[in-house]
Amino acid sequence: MSNKSQLILLSHILLLCFTGTLKSQNTKKLNIIVFGAHPDDCDNKFGGTAALFAKMGHNVKFVSITNGDAGHFEKGGGALAKIRRAEANEAAKRLNIEYTVLDNHDGELLPTLDIRHQVIREIRNWNADIVLTHRPVDYHPDHRYTGVLVQDAAYLVIVPNVVSDTPPLEKNPVFLYLQDPFQKPYAFQPEITIDISSTLDQKMYGLDAHDSQFYEWLPWTEGKLSDVPEDKSERLVYLKNKWGAKSNITPEIRKSLTKWYGNEKGNAVQYVESFEICEYGKQPTDEEILKLFPMLTSKQ
Secondary structure (H helix, E strand, O other): OOOOHHHHHHHHHHHHHHHHHHHHHHOOOEEEEEOOOOOOOHHHHHHHHHHHHOOOEEEEEEEEEOOOOOOOOOOOHHHHHHHHHHHHHHHHHHOOOEEEEEOOOOOOOOHHHHHHHHHHHHHHHHOOEEEEEEOOOOHHHHHHHHHHHHHHHHHHHHOOOOOOOOOOOOOOOOEEOOOOOOOOOHHHHHHEEOOOOHHHHHHHHHHHHHHHHHHHHHHHHHHOHOOOOOOOHHHHHHHHHHHHOOOOOOHHHHHHHHHOOOHHHHHHOOOEEEEEEEEEEOOOOHHHHHOOOOHHHOOO
């Protein structure tokens, strides 16, 4: 083989190696874990984005800190916990994700050391790149304390001598808060906002799996149980009208949308999920956010 042929062959090999490296970087699977206080909390706040991640080949896990055994007006205890775990498992199938329901009592959650350790193990075992949860500002104490528990884990997940039965993470994940409407001591800050228009119907289908909540318990708490359609074919329309939440797009969220999608698309989007960066954990740059949320730079 001539020197020229050798050089050409070498250049092809280098090009293939470089391309392969780029491909492996671009196709790295992300690990996303979301903590809700109850089965259905993650679905309602992150279901559309979870479906987008799953479609792109990434790994998403929902974790309910409690088993939901108090969230009904007729059922309760172990029987209700069994129902809600089954609903969560069905929702997981519909969203193509994983779902874990921890065995802590609904309505009795406290930020104890034992439950903090449960959270740390979940984050470590999932090798999380992104962790999401409630803000510790909420009407429901279970929501507030779930936020506290995850915040308390935000640094400790990398500390080897804490929960030493589970290997620590080598890097701190990015911790994010799920959107809420509460104003004190400060309002939710929409720093990352995702267009979920293409997965809205799938999100509603996931919520539909939580029959005991969206068709029974939540309408009952509002005194609107009679508004729920009897016909199952009409229930997805009911869910979309009630939980699609176009009205959640505040001026601040619209500004976030135009930042990430540009003015034309950002001003046209109707269905979104929005997140605030927790000041604990890794603080991502805009460039890192684009890598963590690749749907921001991909056609949906």
